[in-house]
Amino acid sequence: xxxxxxxxxxxxxxxxxxxQLKPVYAFQQDDTVLKKKYxxxxxxxxxxxxxxLGKEYKDDYKEIYENRFEEVADLLKSSRAVxxxxxxxxxxxxxxxxxxxxxxxxxxxxRLVFSRDWWPNAYSMGEGTLVVNAGLMIFLDNExxxxxxxxxxxxxxxxxxxxxxxxxxxxRVNSEEFKKEIxxxxxxxxxxxxxxxDLLKKMxxxxxxxxxxxEAEADRQAFRFMxxxxxxxxxxxxxxxxxxxxxxSLLFKPLDLEQxxxxxxxxxxxxxxxxxxxxxxxxxxxxxxxxxxxRDSLKTHPDCVKRIAWLEDSLAQSGEGKKFMxxxxxxxxxxxxxxxxxxxQEYRDKxxxxxxxxxxxxxxxxxxxxxxxxxxxxxLNIAYESQKDHRLGDWFAAERRGLPPDYNLLLxxxxxxxxxxxxxxxxxxxxxxxxxxxxxxxxEKEMEKAxxxxxx
Amino acid sequence: MMxxxxxxxxxxxxxxxxxxxxxxxxxxxxxxxxxxxxxxYYFFWASDKIDKNTYEWTLRITDVALKTLKEVKLQDSKEVxxxxxxxxxxxxxxxxxxxxxxxxxxxxxxxxGKKKFNYNRELTKKExxxxxxxxxxxxxxxxxYKGLYPVERKGFISNMPSREDKDYTFQVDYFSTExxxxxTYTPTMGGKKFIxxxxxxxxxxxxxxxxxxxxxMDGKPxxxxxxxxxxTGKQIFEKETDSKYRFYPATxxxxxxxxxxxxxxxxxxxxxIAKDKSLGFxxxxxDDKGKILSEKYLSWDLELGKHLNVSSKGKIDDFGFMFLxxxxxxxxxxxxxxxxxxxxxxxxLGIISQVASGGRxxxxxxxxxxxxxxxxxxxxxxxVKDAMIYDKNSNNIELQSGMExxxxxxxxxxxxxxxxxxxxxxxxxxxxxxxxxxxxxxxVRGKDYKGSTFNSxxxxxxxxxxxxxxxxxDASRSYVLPSAQGSVLLLDIYRKDKRFEGHIERLx
Numbered sequence: 001x002x003x004x005x006x007x008x009x010x011x012x013x014x015x016x017x018x019x020q021l022k023p024v025y026a027f028q029q030d031d032t033v034l035k036k037k038y039x040x041x042x043x044x045x046x047x048x049x050x051x052x053l054g055k056e057y058k059d060d061y062k063e064i065y066e067n068r069f070e071e072v073a074d075l076l077k078s079s080r081a082v083x084x085x086x087x088x089x090x091x092x093x094x095x096x097x098x099x100x101x102x103x104x105x106x107x108x109x110x111r112l113v114f115s116r117d118w119w120p121n122a123y124s125m126g127e128g129t130l131v132v133n134a135g136l137m138i139f140l141d142n143e144x145x146x147x148x149x150x151x152x153x154x155x156x157x158x159x160x161x162x163x164x165x166x167x168x169x170x171x172r173v174n175s176e177e178f179k180k181e182i183x184x185x186x187x188x189x190x191x192x193x194x195x196x197x198d199l200l201k202k203m204x205x206x207x208x209x210x211x212x213x214x215e216a217e218a219d220r221q222a223f224r225f226m227x228x229x230x231x232x233x234x235x236x237x238x239x240x241x242x243x244x245x246x247x248x249s250l251l252f253k254p255l256d257l258e259q260x261x262x263x264x265x266x267x268x269x270x271x272x273x274x275x276x277x278x279x280x281x282x283x284x285x286x287x288x289x290x291x292x293x294x295r296d297s298l299k300t301h302p303d304c305v306k307r308i309a310w311l312e313d314s315l316a317q318s319g320e321g322k323k324f325m326x327x328x329x330x331x332x333x334x335x336x337x338x339x340x341x342x343x344x345q346e347y348r349d350k351x352x353x354x355x356x357x358x359x360x361x362x363x364x365x366x367x368x369x370x371x372x373x374x375x376x377x378x379x380l381n382i383a384y385e386s387q388k389d390h391r392l393g394d395w396f397a398a399e400r401r402g403l404p405p406d407y408n409l410l411l412x413x414x415x416x417x418x419x420x421x422x423x424x425x426x427x428x429x430x431x432x433x434x435x436x437x438x439x440x441x442x443x444e445k446e447m448e449k450a451x452x453x454x455x456x
Numbered sequence: 457m458m459x460x461x462x463x464x465x466x467x468x469x470x471x472x473x474x475x476x477x478x479x480x481x482x483x484x485x486x487x488x489x490x491x492x493x494x495x496x497y498y499f500f501w502a503s504d505k506i507d508k509n510t511y512e513w514t515l516r517i518t519d520v521a522l523k524t525l526k527e528v529k530l531q532d533s534k535e536v537x538x539x540x541x542x543x544x545x546x547x548x549x550x551x552x553x554x555x556x557x558x559x560x561x562x563x564x565x566x567x568x569g570k571k572k573f574n575y576n577r578e579l580t581k582k583e584x585x586x587x588x589x590x591x592x593x594x595x596x597x598x599x600x601y602k603g604l605y606p607v608e609r610k611g612f613i614s615n616m617p618s619r620e621d622k623d624y625t626f627q628v629d630y631f632s633t634e635x636x637x638x639x640t641y642t643p644t645m646g647g648k649k650f651i652x653x654x655x656x657x658x659x660x661x662x663x664x665x666x667x668x669x670x671x672x673m674d675g676k677p678x679x680x681x682x683x684x685x686x687x688t689g690k691q692i693f694e695k696e697t698d699s700k701y702r703f704y705p706a707t708x709x710x711x712x713x714x715x716x717x718x719x720x721x722x723x724x725x726x727x728x729i730a731k732d733k734s735l736g737f738x739x740x741x742x743d744d745k746g747k748i749l750s751e752k753y754l755s756w757d758l759e760l761g762k763h764l765n766v767s768s769k770g771k772i773d774d775f776g777f778m779f780l781x782x783x784x785x786x787x788x789x790x791x792x793x794x795x796x797x798x799x800x801x802x803x804x805l806g807i808i809s810q811v812a813s814g815g816r817x818x819x820x821x822x823x824x825x826x827x828x829x830x831x832x833x834x835x836x837x838x839x840v841k842d843a844m845i846y847d848k849n850s851n852n853i854e855l856q857s858g859m860e861x862x863x864x865x866x867x868x869x870x871x872x873x874x875x876x877x878x879x880x881x882x883x884x885x886x887x888x889x890x891x892x893x894x895x896x897x898x899x900v901r902g903k904d905y906k907g908s909t910f911n912s913x914x915x916x917x918x919x920x921x922x923x924x925x926x927x928x929x930d931a932s933r934s935y936v937l938p939s940a941q942g943s944v945l946l947l948d949i950y951r952k953d954k955r956f957e958g959h960i961e962r963l964x
Binding site (some may be wrong): 189190191192193194271274276277278279280281282283284387388390391392393398399400401415416418419420421 | 470476488490493495496503504505506507512517519520521522523525526543545546548565566567568569886887888890891914916919921925940942943959960961962963964
């Protein structure tokens with residue numbers, strides 16, 4: 001039970017496997033030598049950590065550090081980590097500026113990378129690997145906001161939050177009190193589930209409370225780091241405000257499926273996306289059996305509004321700073337480039353629903369049109385083949401509460417389309433763009449595939 | 457440990473996984489349906505022991521993509537189970553049965569996910585008897601109980617047969633979900649045996665097919681359609697279905713002309729349903745006063761014989777007789793009848809049994825064989841336009857001695873209601889009737905795969921396609937449940953691991 005508890009406490013959200021696919025789109029050229037260097041550094045660091053472990057709880061620490069390294073290795077060995085000279089170099093320039101202004105960071109071995117992951121997040125693995133997801137970068141407004149994000153993750157690392165949390169929890173699950181409780185529970189016949197749940201809940205609440213305290217502490221430390229860089233500290237506020245409302249509609253206008261798929265040869269059917277009665281259709285978002293206090297206790301992060309309020313006084317005295325100090329043009333360029341990069345990563349991670357969603361959004365916004373058209377054709381062909389093989393669910397998520405409404409409509413459409421309707425829709429979609437796509441690698445092949453499926 | 461700026465996304469999958477199930481084979485689950493449309497699922501399992509007689513039960517309600525919408529824990533007797541669920545477009549009803557107390561509890565949940573009402577009732581002795589001899593007598597993992605029907609956005613109809621020794625009757629209950637209101641209908645006319653089949657609710661009228669038998673051996677039961685007022689439960693009309701023929705309606709459908717149609721087999725006037733062959737199929741249009749608006753009779757040898765090789769006794773070569781499962785009308789006006797074949801054949805087991813016991817064997821010398829699926833296309837006036845047979849593996853059912861003398865059409869009803877041996881599963885239509893999917897189970901003994909399959913015949917915009925998925929798994933038991941049209945939920949129970957795994961698959 002102890003092992004499963006450790007796993008429960010340290011579980012890191014799963015990262016999808018890499019699909020065996022041959023894309024036409026080429027990512028920005030990554031620096032593979034650099035990736036290998038980072039990987040070797042992380043490996044050596046892990047080896048050193050394991051060799052310096054004391055006897056106490058050695059196996060537990062080893063398991064956690066091995067798992068952590070696997071996560072880092074997965075990132076660095078996959079196409080997820082961005083090490084292309086331009087993007088990576090830009091990030092290092094920002095890091096250099098921060099470190100130069102904060103001497104205490106000089107000795108910290110940091111590996112800071114962008115990832116091509118779509119979800120708006122940044123994180124510190126606790127052993128020097130810091131990651132800013134493309135899904136976060138595309139929402140940021142200026143360099144100063146990105147600097148705050150980096151400072152926040154650097155602060156976690158600098159303050160040793162991750163290792164402290166690991167130590168605390170390993171010691172807890174190995175404590176006499178905890179072991180006694182586990183032994184007692186293993187002998188109980190009645191109300192075992194409830195008691196185990198209560199025990200886990202107590203531990204989780206405690207861990208999450210520490211996590212929230214760490215976040216607040218990291219924000220304060222990030223402010224101290226940032227203040228010395230000359231960047232505008234008001235960006236902390238605007239960044240947190242943005243994160244509070246982060247949503248794809250900030251980037252794209254909602255998808256109009258009828259507009260993107262309607263064609264002279266095949267009219268879009270409203271029934272494909274019509275609303276149906278749903279179970280508990282008026283249920284509020286949160287129908288958790290937990291009390292509000294319990295729900296709040298489960299949060300890993302304080303609310304953004306609270307985070308802003310805690311820094312308000314400091315921000316008022318922070319003085320003036322700049323929104324851009326390194327390369328405004330490059331910052332804006334990367335934001336644009338990251339959309340297709342992120343979309344393509346979703347394709348490689350086998351989340352075709354999201355890949356299709358971003359591609360249709362680009363098409364509707366008249367951005368990267370050839371790539372978007374090609375991707376839509378390719379995805380619909382895969383949808384056809386996977387549906388034929390009863391595996392549509394492996395590639396496309398299902399409509400559910402909490403997703404953007406227009407994304408849900410797309411997922412609904414895919415669920416309702418019959419096999420021959422996918423083929424007809426795709427072929428007519430390709431026909432619409434045929435003239436504009438002449439010479440685009442892969443498109444003709446996808447169109448031909450779609451045509452053949454009409455008579456399958 | 458990863459320290460992040462914000463939280464990360466969750467895993468997206470159309471899967472369900474339930475662990476730490478105390479009694480995996482005693483778990484209840486089912487599709488929550490609105491008509492033929494699946495809206496979600498319920499799972500009800502024992503999650504903890506509270507004391508010697510009490511379990512902690514977990515009830516999980518998911519949407520059709522298996523995302524949990526609600527999960528509640530309750531402490532109740534070990535003898536509690538959920539027999540059935542239904543959804544009427546806004547509200548959900550769950551029928552709990554307490555085997556110890558012999559009580560039914562109907563729990564109604566509103567669109568906001570909160571419990572709205574509870575309707576409780578104690579079972580009569582006759583109802584207990586029926587349950588004991590039917591649902592509870594069989595292994596309950598078959599999940600064969602079916603007695604709750606939705607009335608769109610208004611409430612639910614419960615149709616419950618009951619039995620005491622040789623007396624049969626039935627009870628119809630209505631549970632409103634608009635306000636706390638309930639009525640009960642039981643037949644009051646004299647008779648030894650009643651069978652009441654709920655046909656449907658249309659324009660505020662509840663239609664019930666009632667068969668009244670004068671005695672247990674009565675082969676000519678009186679058949680009538682009874683119409684009840686949905687609001688009050690009061691009888692509005694009773695219409696006998698004997699006219700120029702003896703007509704036994706089996707199902708009701710509302711067609712695109714917004715009229716209700718009842719349909720079933722018909723016999724010669726004065727015919728004996730236990731012995732005689734049916735003449736064919738009849739379709740009656742009926743209004744809310746019980747007035748018959750149209751009658752259409754399709755005989756085996758004339759209308760159906762033109763399209764299939766049907767003998768005058770209703771027998772189709774190799775296919776046998778046809779049992780009509782369902783009817784749907786598509787948006788182009790065509791009507792499709794979905795049926796399944798069955799026939800009597802000699803039973804080697806029965807013959808050996810009879811020879812060995814000098815004719816006193818309990819197994820009949822005849823057995824039933826369930827054969828292929830059939831799809832018959834009619835125009836909007838019920839003229840046969842086309843018929844297609846879909847091959848599948850046949851099932852054999854050994855009959856009890858003496859049943860060789862029961863008429864074949866009546867055996868069809870026995871296959872459906874007593875043996876549950878038809879392979880047909882269900883039919884689903886989409887909202888604008890531009891497509892429907894018929895599903896059935898089969899078994900394949902192929903080079904690459906040997907095991908059970910789940911099959912579909914789909915109609916979409918005038919085109920018919922077929923498909924199948926393999927359902928064999930390494931689980932202790934596996935089930936196929938309906939899902940959104942064209943999809944199924946494959947559910948596996950792993951007894952040793954005390955867990956459930958389920959995932960959605962699409963049929964084409």
